[in-house]
Amino acid sequence: MAQLKDKKGWVFDLDGTLTIAVHDxxxxxxxxxxxxxxxxxxxxxxxxxxxxxxxxxxxxxxxxQYAQQARAATGVLELIPRLAQQGCRLGIFTRNTKAMAQVSLEAINLAQYFATEFIIGRDDAPHKPNPQGLNSLLEGWQLTAEQAVMVGDFKYDLETGRAAGVTTVHVATDQRRWPELTDYCFSSLSDIHQKL
Ligand SMILES: [Mg+2]
Structure with a gap:
């Protein structure tokens, strides 16, 4: 398996991954x-x-309401600019809407890093764990599954990555673990940043 630092396409879940989950x-x-x-x-x-x-x-x-209250996850403000600087393609695959994803990204000052067409919301593709949204990002970037990584805090994110044949990264913010679906497990995005 290629190492994380060699990956060219990075697809993130939004809520609870790039942002601290405020959804109740x-x-x-x-x-x-x-x-x-x-x-x-x-x-x-x-x-x-x-x-x-x-x-x-x-x-x-x-x-x-939740999107406007979004707060930056630990390490996200270092990781995303670093990936962009390295020339990686950046996308989001969320069960939220594209519009709400953009409100959240504005709230944490990262909107500039995610092109509108690379934010796949719930009205843009079948919901995770269906991998179609992830596959369409890879197609748009002309990257293979091997060159990409799916990062998320929940089972659906990891199942989506698995279904697309993409390396899966679990950002484990609580006690839940899905080892059979997880290639890499980190406690925060800061730990990913340190592997690059
Ligand atoms: Mg999430």
């Missing part, structure tokens, strides 16, 4: 009147209209 999913489910374990996007997608539209608007409002 339990609170979101309560506001949206969902069961505590509901998959929020799937639940809304299964609703008939006009409830689906109503819930989508409510979700958008909640997410805008």
């Amino acid at each position: 999913f339990a609170q979101m489910r309560r506001t949206l009147e969902m069961a505590p374990d509901a998959d929020i996007l799937a639940t809304i997608a299964a609703l008939p209209q006009p409830e689906r539209m109503r819930q989508t608007l409510k979700l958008d409002q909640l997410e805008e």
